Amino acid sequence: xxxxxxxxxxxxxxxxxxxxxxxxxxxxxxxxxxxxxxxxxxxxxxxxxxxxxxxxxxxxxxxxxxxxxxxxxxxxxxxxxxxxxxxxxxxxxxxxxxxxxxxxxxxxxxxxxxxxxxxxxxxxxxxxxxxxxxxxxxxxxxxxxxxxxxxxxxxxxxxxxxxxxxxxxxxxxxxxxxxxxxxxxxxxxxxxxxxxxxxxxxxxxxxxxxxxxxxxxxxxxxxxxxxxxxxxxxxxxxxxxxxxxxxxxxxxxxxxxxxxxxxxxxxxxxxxxxxxxxxxxxxxxxxxxxxxxxxxxxxxxxxxxxxxxxxxxxxxxxxxxxxxxxxxxxxxxxxxxxxxxxxxxxxxxxxxxxxxxxxxxxxxxxxxxxxxxxxxxxxxxxxxxxxxxxxxxxxxxxxxxxxxxxxxxxxxxxxxxxxxxxxxxxxxxxxxxxxxxxxxxxxxxxxxxxxxxxxxxxxxxxxxxxxxxxxxxxxxxxxxxxxxxxxxxxxxxxxxxxxxxxxx
Numbered sequence: 001x002x003x004x005x006x007x008x009x010x011x012x013x014x015x016x017x018x019x020x021x022x023x024x025x026x027x028x029x030x031x032x033x034x035x036x037x038x039x040x041x042x043x044x045x046x047x048x049x050x051x052x053x054x055x056x057x058x059x060x061x062x063x064x065x066x067x068x069x070x071x072x073x074x075x076x077x078x079x080x081x082x083x084x085x086x087x088x089x090x091x092x093x094x095x096x097x098x099x100x101x102x103x104x105x106x107x108x109x110x111x112x113x114x115x116x117x118x119x120x121x122x123x124x125x126x127x128x129x130x131x132x133x134x135x136x137x138x139x140x141x142x143x144x145x146x147x148x149x150x151x152x153x154x155x156x157x158x159x160x161x162x163x164x165x166x167x168x169x170x171x172x173x174x175x176x177x178x179x180x181x182x183x184x185x186x187x188x189x190x191x192x193x194x195x196x197x198x199x200x201x202x203x204x205x206x207x208x209x210x211x212x213x214x215x216x217x218x219x220x221x222x223x224x225x226x227x228x229x230x231x232x233x234x235x236x237x238x239x240x241x242x243x244x245x246x247x248x249x250x251x252x253x254x255x256x257x258x259x260x261x262x263x264x265x266x267x268x269x270x271x272x273x274x275x276x277x278x279x280x281x282x283x284x285x286x287x288x289x290x291x292x293x294x295x296x297x298x299x300x301x302x303x304x305x306x307x308x309x310x311x312x313x314x315x316x317x318x319x320x321x322x323x324x325x326x327x328x329x330x331x332x333x334x335x336x337x338x339x340x341x342x343x344x345x346x347x348x349x350x351x352x353x354x355x356x357x358x359x360x361x362x363x364x365x366x367x368x369x370x371x372x373x374x375x376x377x378x379x380x381x382x383x384x385x386x387x388x389x390x391x392x393x394x395x396x397x398x399x400x401x402x403x404x405x406x407x408x409x410x411x412x413x414x415x416x417x418x419x420x421x422x423x424x425x426x427x428x429x430x431x432x433x434x435x436x437x438x439x440x441x442x443x444x445x446x447x448x449x450x451x452x453x454x455x456x457x458x459x460x461x462x463x464x465x466x467x468x469x470x471x472x473x474x475x476x477x478x479x480x481x482x483x484x485x486x487x488x489x490x491x492x493x494x495x496x497x498x499x500x501x502x503x504x
Contacts, residue, residue, distance in 0.1 A: 001025075002033075004068060005022075006122075007284055008022060008066070010077050011140040011142055012140040013140070014058075014083075015285040017057050017058075020037070020054065020058065021052065023053070023283075024050075024051060024052075026050075026073075028046060028071070029048075029049065033045070060082050060083050062080055063078070064080045066080045081171070084162060085171040086287055087175055088173065088176060089289055090176045090329070091296055092295075092377060093292050095177065097150045097152070098148055098150070098156050101153035102382075109145075111144065111156075114148075114163060115169050116169070117172070118156075118172040119174065120174050121175040125265060126264060135280065151174065152174050154290065156172070157382050158389050173281060175281065176292075179259060179268055180293065181270075182294070184268055184271065193310070196303030197310065208262045219263060220263035220265055224260070226257060230257070237252055238374065246337075285319075285321075286321070288326065288327060288396055289315065290327050290388055295331065301345075305354050305355055312326050323360070325363070328355065330365065330493060331348055333475075333479045334478055335477075335479025337374070343476060346494060349493070350494070362395070363388070363405075366492070368494065369383075387406075390403075391405065402427060405425040405490070407426045407491075409495035417466060429456060431454070434483040436483055437484065438450040441471030448465075450472070473495060475494035476496050
């Protein structure tokens with residue numbers, strides 16, 4: 001039987017101005033398959049009952065018919081648009097549905113005018129009959145109230161802004177899963193290529209030690225039942241007392257066993273979702289990737305830069321585009337009463353910025369000011385979407401250069417008891433909204449609250465009683481004040497710089 005890959009359905013959006021890759025299966029061997037779109041036809045032959053073709057780049061337009069034929073079989077897909085296609089990757093903050101975000105009604109009321117469409121990649125962590133049934137039933141969705149309600153809020157708002165700006169249909173490929181480490185989105189081979197990746201594989205192997213697959217799977221199913229009840233108790237705790245500490249939650253609810261035991265059916269396992277989600281959509285032609293993830297790697301923040309770099313490299317190879325743009329969302333403030341002064345999220349944010357600086361065709365949406373205390377899922381998703389949109393305009397479409405990127409640390413030089421700090425992307429000037437967030441390091445390695453003064457597009461930081469600072473940092477905590485902004489309203493990215501003296 002002639003079939004296309006599941007992502008090719010009625011209403012699908014294909015990427016404009018780039019080679020369009022289309023693939024599928026057929027029952028015969030060495031049969032001629034013809035694919036036609038917008039007046040262009042391409043032929044290929046089946047090999048091992050598989051076929052794939054590449055259509056030449058086409059301008060934005062539609063609606064078209066996509067025809068695929070072999071001998072006496074033919075598939076006709078209708079209402080095909082050629083526009084801009086973005087993959088929405090990451091974990092729960094990218095996954096959060098529009099209906100669950102802040103004030104969704106205005107967006108839902110006008111969604112039919114948005115010119116945005118979406119394809120949900122089947123969200124199952126292992127292959128079984130239910131997986132294939134769900135994948136077969138998957139389809140590109142039009143922007144109706146009921147469909148948009150469960151679309152990625154970040155993705156939808158981004159798509160609306162982009163469609164309006166460019167005047168083309170925007171297609172979103174939603175490929176995300178809550179609670180996932182970046183290791184879940186990498187192949188086993190890529191994980192084995194670095195010590196960081198091997199550490200995740202080792203954790204999984206230790207969890208499977210002495211267990212058969214059946215025993216491990218049963219343990220995971222038992223965990224799912226336990227965790228569902230635990231989540232309900234936890235939600236009740238925060239509803240009754242939003243300021244409750246994590247220790248108090250554990251006392252009331254019992255042990256938090258997330259992310260569950262190692263098991264072949266645990267979707268959060270290393271390379272699990274790469275195997276069951278990414279491989280199902282490659283090599284679909286994309287304009288770029290929106291990537292909002294990192295929260296679930298905060299237990300191993302020192303390795304996140306490597307993981308994220310590997311992920312970009314892996315996906316670019318798999319999607320057959322070495323220049324595929326990646327727009328990264330830097331994690332916002334987050335903390336509970338007893339964890340807000342920790343710094344593991346600082347390392348994740350720094351890794352995200354470092355990858356942006358060192359990797360071509362990337363963007364960085366700084367949303368430091370979008371965090372919510374005691375809530376790992378900030379509800380206002382318009383702001384992250386708007387900042388991703390600004391990055392797309394600058395880094396991908398080259399339509400706007402200024403006022404699109406947050407201030408980023410450029411350099412620091414000491415002068416007596418002061419440290420002067422210059423920034424990139426501060427052409428419009430800097431604004432300090434409150435005297436907090438800055439710290440100076442003394443010659444013994446201790447950090448002290450400091451004051452800051454604005455001088456056009458640079459700042460001076462000092463602390464009374466410390467004549468020779470050995471370091472300076474800003475917003476170096478999981479949760480706290482966000483005080484430094486450019487005058488265009490974008491928050492500065494946090495930083496920590498050691499000048500001299502005692503090493504960290």
